[in-house]
Structures are given as structure tokens and as C-alpha cells.
Amino acid sequence: MEIPYTSKPRPDTGLYNAKVGIWLFLASEVMLFGALFSAYILLRVGAGEGTWPHGLLSIPIGTFNTFVLITSSVTVVLGWASLQVGNFGRYKVYQAITILCAFGFLGIKSFEYRDKFKHYEVWLKNPITVHQGGKEVQTDRLLGHIEYEGHHPYFWNTARLAGSPEIKDKNGKVVKAAVARVESFKFQPDPIHYTMSPKEMAHAKKESFGHPHQEIEIKASDVKRLSAFVPSHSTFFAIYFTLTALHGLHVLGGAIVIFYIWGPGAKMWKTDPQRYMNRVEVSGLFWHFVDLVWIFLFPIIYLL
Amino acid sequence: MQASAHTDAHAHTHDAHHHEPSFLQKYVFSTDHKVIGIQYGLTALSFLLFGFFLMLCMRWQIAHPGQPVPLIGSLLEILIRNTDGTPLLAGGQMSPDVYNIFGAMHGNIMVFLAVVPLAFGAFGNYVVPLQIGAPDMAFPRINMASYQFYLLGGLTWFASIFIPGSAAQAGWTSYSPLASTIASYGQAFLLVGLVLLITSSLLGAVNFIATIIQLRAPGMTWMRLPFFVWAQFVTGFLLLLAFPPLEAAGVMQLMDNLFGTSFFLPTGLAVGGKIAEISGGGSPLLWQHLFWFLGHPEVYVLILPAMGVVAEIIACNTRKALWGYKSLVYSVLAIGFISFIVWAHHMYLTGMGTKISAFFQTTTMIISIPSIIILTCLFISLWGGSIRFNTPMLFALAFLPMFGIGGLTGLPLGFAAADLHLHDTYYVIAHFHYVVAPGTIFALFAGIYYWFPKMTGRMMNEFWGKVHFWGSFIFMNLIFQPMFFQGMAGMIRRMSDGGIQYAQKADAKLIGGLDKVYFDLHTVILWAAVGLAVCQIPFILNLFMSIYKGKKVTNDNPWEATTLEWQTPTPPPHGNFTKEPTVHRNPYDYSLPGAAKDFTPQNQP
Amino acid sequence: MSDHSHSHGEAHGHSPEEVSKHKKVYIAVFIALLIGTVVTVALNYLHFDSKALTIAIALFVASIKATLVACYFMHLISEKKMIYVILGFTTILVIALMVLTLTSYAAFPNGTVTH
Amino acid sequence: MIDSLIATFSKLLQLPVLASENGKPVDELIIYIHWLMIALFAGWFAYFCYCLWRFNSSRNPKADHIGARSHASSWIELFVAGIEVVILVGFAIPMWTRANDVTRLPDADKAVKIQIMAQQFGWNARYAGKDGEFGKQAMKLVNADNMFGVDPSDEKSKDDVTVYNDLHVPVGVPIIAYVGSKDVIHSFKIIAMRVTQDAIPGMRIPCWFKPTKEGRYQINCAQLCGNGHASMAGGYVTVESQADYDKWLASKAGGSTSFE
């Protein structure tokens, strides 16, 4: 006996197997992202005054990426619709756009990530005076960029400032080279801090527009805590990176599947067109779901 | 349909179209649900044995604090090492760390690597497509991937015991912050393995549900499904929808452990006298919520397939229809649904307010009603039967009172006020072991004895089966019954010394120390556990020897059952049925008035 | 499980006219999604004084967009009953997860302190 | 009559000594539920054994397709779906009021208040001192020498008393314990008082008990908290007369405990 309903729908349910499968899978995905969104809400509601970073992500980039993803979503359905009328060439073109969009999205996202890894917050032991929003402000928490020996380093944290000794294994071979201690570093503070309200932040940005960055020297001994915008910076970045990375993995997975069906798997269009269309539809459903998740992700992490 | 000779010939011509499959294709990378089912079964049984072995070491430690583990102590000393390479079992004695490691691994292995894969992966895979008259699962290759992810996850856990610092030691519940404060990669291995296992069960669940929805044979309407299939169907949904939140939680805890985030770590945490270098701002309770959101449905994943197996065997061996088939089906659906909203009964003692705990107490009481209905239906099914006491039936019958004890003792735990005293004592241990060990495990034994002839064409030995049954039955009760008393008296679980420090410190003026009897019971339990182990030897021998030496079955339906799996050739060929079966009747048409035989198969017009 | 001629399953079941009608719907939805995005972002730059209002608007627009995607791109508007059942349960459960978890935090007795 | 039944049952079930007022409803609840459980089990088990004997295939070679039917079946169905539901749910509702009794906090003004801070592997406690009020506390003041985050500049904190593993409480007075932890989750449990409260880092959650018997009791940790979980048994509560308690409190100097 062969497995039935791989391409034709079962009469009483009206569905073919893969369609049932993908919807079940998506149901489980709903629970997965639902749990993460719950965690987001909880951490956010539970965050103390002035500890939840906001306004640190680039809204224009996020918006652009949203457009990219929406576009890819519409090309998927249009491609599938083209197959419905037997227009394989049209389908090929539409899906090519989808795949390009997918990788475009990931490219932009990785660019954003990179930017975060060398953007810092420093908590000082004693407040200092800096320009913020056109006036002099006393503060012990600064955002900004580090310059050290002419580089903008990635991933620094408090421990990095203290350096680390050489590590040798049993045979005396050096497994990890010594890292030199940092005495002091240059810091270019941003004109804003997330402890400001959105309005104050917008104001500060406007005021400082066109002014060059001021540069200060910070002694390592004055630093209470230093962290790049990495997951351990705060629960905000923790959930930001977790959610977007998981979403990114879905984008990647979806793109690979769509590419496989589009390229090497396209032979099936000749042998079993109905099943081929089913595959396109099913991969499309997954793709729309990924888009749908982003529709919620974008406002809650970029805007709120 | 009973003519095997004819089928064999057919199967052969059918196969001739394809290449003769190689050994690898046939047994290792098979996409045949029956082979995958057997793979699941053997792997899960091995893990079951291993989980039991860990527990034997622990029971020894509890009964003999400070003494080396006999026989294998020195071997363990070599194998299990600290992060700095020193042995964790100095002189073959289990340190508290090792006790915690074994405890956490026992819980995790038993639940995720032994019972679920056996009940869902093995029986579900082997039996469900046969019972609904399908040629295979809806997605055979995904089915294979499901097993492979399971194996990989299991091996990850197994391997983690031997890494420096050894495996996870924060209990199977992995509560944060404890799980994030132990200096070993054990917890990370546990979480990675967990993600693999969740992937496996996700693939499995999608496959099962899609198969049951789509591949039922003509005439196999929903209300003609054998109860076992219903149980698996609901179990599939539990796995599908309850596991993802744990996956999310697992990923977050992995981030906490490896990338220094603070999802579950609050501000101001100070471990070992130092303020932790973390951002803080997280919530330890969030982990508990996400864990138990899975945790509770998970326990029904452990029990529902077992109930399914028992129902099949009882119907067959009483030679009559199950009483209240519809009530059974609706109850199992109700359990499935309600099990998602009772989870916080594991968290009463976190101190959440009266209103929310009233809500969870209500749902907990409500969910015991469908369980009672299921059990009652099975009991009433006995009435008017003609009961055959073969080995599968003995195990199935024993399941009923054992589950009854386990289930009933769940009730006091379900009330926040009573749980105040019983929480985290051996009473809880006894409660759930009554459901999972003499409950589920007995049902699984029953299933093995029952379906063995279908898988191999030979019967298992009845005499040794009965020895296995009576030995297991007696020793199981000797192990778990005393725990109720210990727990009620206040003995707390997860004590590496069996609670002895309470007694030692009990100077004359101290009120409420534990009496010596409760510690003496440790010895009883230890020897009962050893007895239980010995009683498994006849089973293991019987299982493997019967494959070659067992009595050959004389026809495809040795138990004279009605469901479709018995209407195939033995063992069923690739593709299962020689021609698509058509279903004409209810699943349990035993002893129909006026019928020629006392059973009428579902595909008989 | 009424089966109209609408079913997407049947082989080449769609007449070209129908498909071009569908395509128009897809394009319309696409434009609606773009507009929705622009609206959310624009509103965000207005900086309402009420934080709750900002959140409510953003989530409202997002829900509309999500509904559009689900209904039209994913064809949920004309899907089979079985799918509705599955998704219905899922929705209930995900809401239960969120609501019960959050309320249980709110329900601690008086005197509970959380940092 | 009921009381002596309860006392006998308490022994039969191996319930440990009870030394608090709040523990009484807990024990009674446990006992009532066990009566119910035993009744259900005994009934079903008797029926079960009867079936196995009566419907053995040698005694009853021909099965009946339907089995229990007509009157019998509908009666049993009614009995099951009806009685058991009623007992359980009907039982449940009065129990919630009990649950309320157990967890509803007594009037804070009339109670002795203690802050508990669990750590691996022991119990810190802080008393409000003579003035009956705790000094101000803040998270940001928490450091290695000041684990309760007490504001030393606050007058009210001057007479606060902190102890390690050695608690004293007066008999016959409600005690409110605000339970927290500085590292992992522990659980504050005094078995004879029937009081249990998880100690969760980042939270401070109140629970209460009202001791009725003077003497020394052990504090147990009921939540897995690491390799010292089993030996986290060094904490004691001494229940004594009000006078002794006052004397003890006065003998303690103020200040705050540090980590280790």
C-alpha cells in the first residue's frame, strides 16, 4: 500500500497530509513564540524604574527590514498563484525575489547586530559631567563608543578591563594568550541615555545634531560596570537577541527550504505538479508565519 | 485476511519492484514505522534500565550514608570526575553532588528518555498506523528524523555524566538560579539535549496527529477508533503544544548559563558570598511557570498511552466491549485540555496569592474527574466478562488499583493547605511513582507481552511472564508504600543522606525529630529495589530468547482480538496491509450475540 | 467540512480569472501592510504622553496586520474546519499561558516585596 | 468523638507532632481527604476483587457483549459521575475557606515580624527590635556587609537584631515571617508548625504561624538548593514565653549580618 493523500486532499477533511502537518507545526510555533512573548512582557513589566533600555535600536533600519519581509511575503503568494495557472516562469521570478529578500533581511540584521556589539554602556563609580542635549549634565551612566589604541573594540566588559593571565595546559603549551590590562580608554558618549523619556530623548538628539562628539578619557578604576550591547547587558538585550536570533533562524530555515523547492527540487513540477504546488504552498505558509512573528516583534522591540 | 501465505507472495512481488534494501536501510535508516517503533522501544528500554540503575545507587546511599557503593563504586570513581579532574566519588562513596547528579538524571532519563519514548515513540509508532489501517505514518522520513533526534538527545545526556564536573544536578525541574550557579557544563548539556528531544517529540507529534487525521482507513470513523489511538492522539497534542514553552525556557536558561544573561536571575543575587556579576532583573518564578506549563501536561503524556494500552488489553481479555466507550473518549479529550491549566499546583508553596491558588485548586480537582471516569469505565468493563488471566492481562489489571492509589494520593496534594505539609516530601515521590512505575511501567510491560507476537510471530513465555509480574508487583509496592509514611512524617525528598541529619541533631529537647523507624524503612526500600531488579532478569531473558525460541503463533491473531493490527500478516510487511482494509464496525465487538465466534474483527462486514 | 469550488487542493482547480482576482487581493493586502507599518512608525514619532496609548495603538495596528496576513496570505479565511479546530485550541492555550502566568505574579499576598 | 477519631487517624497516618494553631486545619484537611480516599479505594477494590473472582473465564466462560446494563449500569453511571463529582467538588469548596485560614495573614500590628534571608546553607533572620519597626531597606544598599540592604542612617534600624540559624519566638503569638533568599531557592519549613514558604531570591514573601508549644524546633530546607541541601539542618527556632523572648531580644545587639 502506498501512503495516500500526499497530493490529493482527503475527501472528508478536504486537506492533503502536508497541509495538516504544517499547520500543526505552526501551532507549536505559536506556543514557542507565545512563551517568549510572555517572558518579554513579564520582564518588561517587572523591570525597575529606568532599567529597561528603549530607543537604542534604529527605527529606520527596522522599518526598512519590515518592508523587506512584507515584500517577500507577497511574492510568495504571488508565486504560488502563478503556479496555479501553470505559469512556471513567473513563479520562478517571484520566488527569486523572495529568496533575495530573505537574505537581504538577514544581511541587514547582522549589520545591526554588529553595530550593537561595539556600542557600550558604562556605569561609573562617581558621576561626571558631560554634554547631553545641549546642556551640561551630571551622570554616572553613559552610552557611547570606546576607542582604544585606535580601534573600536567589540564585546568588552568589566572583566576585560582587568585583563587575564596566560593559561597553559598540562604540557606547558599556551592555550590562551595573556590579555593586557586596560588602564584607561577613550569614550565618545552619546547625547542620550535610555533613562530619558522618549520625548527627552528626541529633544536631546535634536539639540546635539551637528555637534561633534565630545571625547572623554575614562580610567578603568572608575568603572563600576562596563558592557557592550550584548545579551548580558540587560534583560532587554537578552530578550532582544533571543527573539530576533530565533526569528532569524526561522528566516534562514525558510529561505533554505524555499530555495530547495525553487532550484534543485523543481523537477517535481514535471512529474507531479499537484504535489509540487502543495510544497510551494506549505513552505509559503511557513514563510508567512515568520512574517507574522516579525509583525509583532518589530513594534514591541523597536518602538515601545 | 488471515492467509499469510498469500500475503507473503504478494509482498514479495511488491518488493521486487524495488531494490533489495541493505541492512542499513532496513534496520538503521528505516522509514518503516514498525522498525522505527522497535528502535524506539529498545533504546527506551535501555534507558529505563539505566535510570533504574542510577536509582539503585541512590537508594544504597540513602540506606548506608557514607559507605562506598558496592560492586561498582570504584568503577564510578574512575568514570565520574569533578571539574578539576578529582573523582567525585572519593573511595567509591557517593558525595552529595553525585547524589544530586544521579537524582536529576534519574528523573530526566525516566521521563524523557524512557517512558515517553516507550509509550509514545515505540507503541505509538508500531501500533497506531496498524490500528487505523494505514500503510505507514504520514511522513515516514520525518518519523525517522524524530528517532534520530531522540537518540542524539539521549546520548548528549548520557555523555554529560562523564564530562568534567559531570551532569546537571539541579533536579529534573532545573530550577533557576540553582541551575545557573553550578560550575559545570552539565546543565548546558542537559538543555541542549532537551532542545534535541523537544525537536524529536515535535516531529513525532506532528506525524502522529496528521496520520490519525488523514490516514484512517475507509469506514474508520472517529468513533470507531480504538481507545488506544484516541489516547495517542491526545498525547500528540500535549507534546505538540506543551513542549514549546519549555523549549523557550530552555533556550533562555542556556543563555543565562553560557552568555551571562539574567532571564531567571533577579537583581542583587549573591552566590557564595559575592554579588553576582550579572545585570539582574529576571525572575526565578518565570522558569517555574514555563517548566510546569510543560511539566503537568507531561505527566499526562506518561499516563494516557498507558491507559490506552490497558483499555485494549482489558477489552480483549474480558472478551467484551469496553463499557462507556464514548465517556472514555470524552474524558481523555477533557484531560488533554484541562491539563494545560493546572500547572501551578506544583507551585503553591511559592506563596502566590489565595485567588490564583484557588483557581488552580479548582482546575486540579476538575481534572481528576475525567481520570476517575476513565478508571470507572475500565472497572465496569470487567463486569460480565470472561476474564483470561494471561500475563498482559495481569499487568493491565494491576495497573488499575496502582493508578488508583497514585491518583487518589494526588488529591491531598491538590489542596494548597494540605500541600503545605506534603510538598516536597516523600509523599509526593510516592504519589507520582505509583502512577508512573507500577502504573505506567506495568501498562508498558503489558503492552510488550501483548504485541510481542505481532512483532515477532512468537509468544513470550507465560510462566516467566508470571514470575516477572508477581515479583514486580510485590516489590514495587514494598518500595513505594513506605514512602507515604515517611513523607507524611515529614521526610523531605532529594536528601543525599536520607534525612539522617535531622535525626542526629535531634537532641533530647528538640521537638519533632524523625523517629528511627522511618530511617529503618530505607533499608526495606533498598532491598525491595534490589528484589525488583532481580525480577527483571526473567523479563529481559524472556524478551530476547523468545525472539528465537518462543512458541510460534499459529495464526495472525493469537489473542483473537478485533482491532485491525491483528488482521495483517505477522509480522506485517512494509506497507502493512496487503489490500486497503475497510472498516465496518466498532472496535470492540467481542461476544456479539449471534456471531459465530466470540470476536468480530473491525474489517468484517 | 463543506467543500466549495474554492478549495485550493484540487489539481489546477483555479480558473485564470479566479487567480487574477486573488492576485488583486494579495496586492491590496500588501499595500495595506505597508501603510500599517508606516502608520505605526509615524505614530511613534508623535510621542503621546500616555505610554499605555502608544502601546495600545502599536499593538492594535500589529494585530490588524497579522490578521490580514493570516486571513489572506495564509488563506485562513477559507480554510477547512480541522485547521480551525487546531488553531482554536492553540489560541486558547497560548492566551492561558500568558494570562495565568501574569496574573499569578499580580496575586501575591500583601507584604510581598519584589526587587 | 470526632476529635478522638482525628487523633487516632493522625497517628495512623503518621502525621508528626503538631505545635501550632494554624496547623490544626491543615491536619484535619489531610485526615478528611484520606478518609475519602480510603473509602473510595476500599469500595472499588472490593468490587474489583469480586469481579476477578466472579467473571474468571472458568466461572463465566461466555462473556456478555455489553456487560453492566440497564438499571445497574445507569445506577453505576449516576453513582460515579454524580457522587464522586459531588464529593470532590463539594469537598473542595469548604476546603478553600480552610486554605484561606491557613494562608491569610494575621493582623501585622499584633504579630511578631521576622525577616528571613536564606543562603547556602543556613538561615539569617532579622527582628525589628524594641521599637517593633524595621529600618528602611533598599536593594542598592545590599553589599557583602549588608545583606538585608538596611539603611544605617535610619533611626529605626539602630535597634534591629540580626541572627544566624538561631531564631526565638514567643509562644501563643502569631509570627509573620517575610521569607527571601540571597542565592538560590530554598524553602523555609518548620514541620511541627505546619509552615512552609519557598525562599525565592529577588522576592520577600510573607507566611505565618502561631506556636502553641514551648521548645526547640528544627528549621528544614525543603527545596533542593545544592550539595548542602541535606545538611541545611542547622537552623533552630526556640519557642519560649513572652518574658524569655523579650529578654533574649534585649540581649542581642543591633546591626546586620554579612555574607558568611
Ligand code: HEA
Ligand atoms: C503520570 C503521572 C501523573 C499523574 C497521572 C498524576 C495525577 C495527578 N497528580 Fe501528580 N505528579 C506527578 C505525576 C502525575 N500526577 C509527578 C511526576 C509529580 C512531581 C513532580 C516533581 O515535583 O518532581 C506530581 C506532583 C503532583 C502535585 C504537586 C505536589 C507537590 O510538589 O507538592 C500535585 C498537586 O496538586 C499533584 C496532583 C495530581 C492530581 C490531582 C492528579 C489526578 O489527575 C489524579 C486523578 C486520579 C484519581 C483521582 C484516581 C481515581 C481512582 C479511583 C477513584 C478508583 C480507586 C480504586 C481502586 C483503584 C481500587 N501531583
Ligand code: HEA
Ligand atoms: C517516568 C518516570 C519515573 C519512573 C518510571 C521512575 C521509577 C523509579 N523511581 Fe523515580 N523519579 C522520577 C521519575 C521516575 N522514577 C522523577 C521525575 C523523580 C524526581 C527527580 C528529582 O528529584 O528531580 C524521581 C525520584 C525518585 C526518588 C527520590 C529521590 C530523592 O528525592 O532523593 C526515588 C527514591 O527512591 C525514586 C525511585 C524509583 C524507583 C525505585 C523506580 C522503579 O520503579 C524503577 C523501575 C524500573 C525498572 C523495574 C526497570 C525495568 C527495566 C527493564 C525491564 C529493562 C529491560 C531492558 C532491555 C530489554 C534492554 N525515584
Ligand code: CUA
Ligand atoms: Cu536550602 Cu535546600
Ligand SMILES: [Cu+2]
Ligand atoms: Cu501536576
